[in-house]
Amino acid sequence: MAGGKIKKEKQKGQRAPSNHYQGGVTFHKSKGQHILKNPLLVDSIVQKAGIKNTDVILEIGPGTGNLTKKLLEAGKMVIAVELDSRMVLELERRFQGTPYSSRLRVIQGDVLKTDLPYFDICVANIPYQISSPLTFKLLFHQPSFRCAVIMFQKEFAMRLVAQPGDKLYCRLSVNTQFYARVSHLLKVGKNNFRPPPKVDSSVVRIEPRKPHPEVNPKEWDGFLRICFIRKNKTLGSIFKQKNVLSLLEKNYKTLQALKGAQNVSLGGNDYMDIAGPWNNEMMESDDDEMDMECDEAAEGEGSEFKNKVLNVLKEGNFEEQRASKLTQEGFLTLLSMFNKAGLHFS
Known part of the structure; x- marks a missing residue:
C-alpha cells in the first residue's frame, strides 16, 4: 500500500516528455531568458514571417536554438546574435555535424552594441528589457530589411500598434508607425515559455517604410x-x-x-x-x-x-x-x- 502511494506520487511529479530541446543550460529570468517550449507556436511564427529560401535571417537571443532550427529549414542562412556564452556553446553543439552548421553564423555579444551585418528578415524572441532600443536600432538599420517578426511583452506590442484615441497610444506608437508599418500577429500566453514570464506576450510584424521619411x-x-x-x-x-x-x-x-x-x-x-x-x-x-x-x-x-x-x-x-x-x-x-x-x- 505504501509502495503504491510512493509510486503514485512519483508519477505525479514526472513531466510529460517534450520534443523541445533544453540542453543542460539553466535559464536566467534576470537576463530575459524565456525559451519558447511550444513547437506549434514556433512553427506559426516562422510561417507568418513569410521567409523565402533565399533569405538571410537575423535572430536575436536564439537561446538553445528551437526557433533557430526552424529558421534554418526555411531560409538560406541564419545570423544569430547571443549575449550568453553558455547559450552560444549550446547552440554550436546542437548544430555541429549537421547539414545546418555551414548555414549558421553565431555572433556572441550585446545586440545593441553590435554592428549588424546585412539581413533580409529578422525573426526573434527577444529579452523584453531591450524592446525599445532594439526596435529603433532595427528601424534605422541600413541597408533596410524587408520585415521583422518579433516577440514582445504584450503591453509593449499594444503600444506599437495603438491608434489615436487608444489608451496605450503614446510617443512610441507615433514614432514607430512613422518609420514602419506595424501589425499585430499573435497573442502568446506566458505558459508557452520555460521558465514562464510574469506577463503575456505578443508577436508583431514591423515593415520599414521605403524610402525613409524625409524628416530630421x-x-x-x-x-x-x-x-x-x-x-x-x-x-x-x-x-x-x-x-x-x-x-x-x-x-x-x-x-x-x-x-x-x-x-x-x-x-x-x-x-x-x-x-x-x-x-x-x-x-x-x-x-x-x-x-x-x-x-x-x-x-x-x-x-x-x-x-x-x-x-x-x-x-x-x-x-x-x-x-x-x-x-x-x-x-x-x-x-x-x-x-x-x-x-x-x-
Missing part, C-alpha cells in the same frame, strides 16, 4: 517628446509651460545667431546646453505620461516669444487638441508649421 530624426523625436509630456493635456497648455518655451527660445536664438542676426548675443556654451539636456532626458523611457514637474510660464515673461509659439497653434487649430488623439499627419503638419516660423526642437 532628432527634430521629430524632440518635437514628440514635448507633445507627449502629458498626452491628455491640450497642446496649448503644454506649449505655455516655462521649460518648453525656454527650450524653444534658446533654439530660436541659436538659429538666428548662426544666420548672422545682429541683435542676438549668446554665451559660448548655450548651444551645447540646447542640444544636450532636453534631447538626452528620458532617452531610455517610453512612458507617455511622465510624472514631471512642468512650470507654468509667468504672465508677461517672454510674452512676445510666447505669443509667437501660441500663434502657430492657433493658426493650425491645434491649441485645443491633445497628443493622445492627434494623428501622424497632424503631428507632421504642426511640426512643419513650427519650422516655417523658425521654431525648432533639436
Whole structure:
C-alpha cells in the first residue's frame, strides 16, 4: 500500500516528455531568458514571417536554438546574435555535424552594441528589457530589411500598434508607425515559455517604410517628446509651460545667431546646453505620461516669444487638441508649421 502511494506520487511529479530541446543550460529570468517550449507556436511564427529560401535571417537571443532550427529549414542562412556564452556553446553543439552548421553564423555579444551585418528578415524572441532600443536600432538599420517578426511583452506590442484615441497610444506608437508599418500577429500566453514570464506576450510584424521619411530624426523625436509630456493635456497648455518655451527660445536664438542676426548675443556654451539636456532626458523611457514637474510660464515673461509659439497653434487649430488623439499627419503638419516660423526642437 505504501509502495503504491510512493509510486503514485512519483508519477505525479514526472513531466510529460517534450520534443523541445533544453540542453543542460539553466535559464536566467534576470537576463530575459524565456525559451519558447511550444513547437506549434514556433512553427506559426516562422510561417507568418513569410521567409523565402533565399533569405538571410537575423535572430536575436536564439537561446538553445528551437526557433533557430526552424529558421534554418526555411531560409538560406541564419545570423544569430547571443549575449550568453553558455547559450552560444549550446547552440554550436546542437548544430555541429549537421547539414545546418555551414548555414549558421553565431555572433556572441550585446545586440545593441553590435554592428549588424546585412539581413533580409529578422525573426526573434527577444529579452523584453531591450524592446525599445532594439526596435529603433532595427528601424534605422541600413541597408533596410524587408520585415521583422518579433516577440514582445504584450503591453509593449499594444503600444506599437495603438491608434489615436487608444489608451496605450503614446510617443512610441507615433514614432514607430512613422518609420514602419506595424501589425499585430499573435497573442502568446506566458505558459508557452520555460521558465514562464510574469506577463503575456505578443508577436508583431514591423515593415520599414521605403524610402525613409524625409524628416530630421532628432527634430521629430524632440518635437514628440514635448507633445507627449502629458498626452491628455491640450497642446496649448503644454506649449505655455516655462521649460518648453525656454527650450524653444534658446533654439530660436541659436538659429538666428548662426544666420548672422545682429541683435542676438549668446554665451559660448548655450548651444551645447540646447542640444544636450532636453534631447538626452528620458532617452531610455517610453512612458507617455511622465510624472514631471512642468512650470507654468509667468504672465508677461517672454510674452512676445510666447505669443509667437501660441500663434502657430492657433493658426493650425491645434491649441485645443491633445497628443493622445492627434494623428501622424497632424503631428507632421504642426511640426512643419513650427519650422516655417523658425521654431525648432533639436
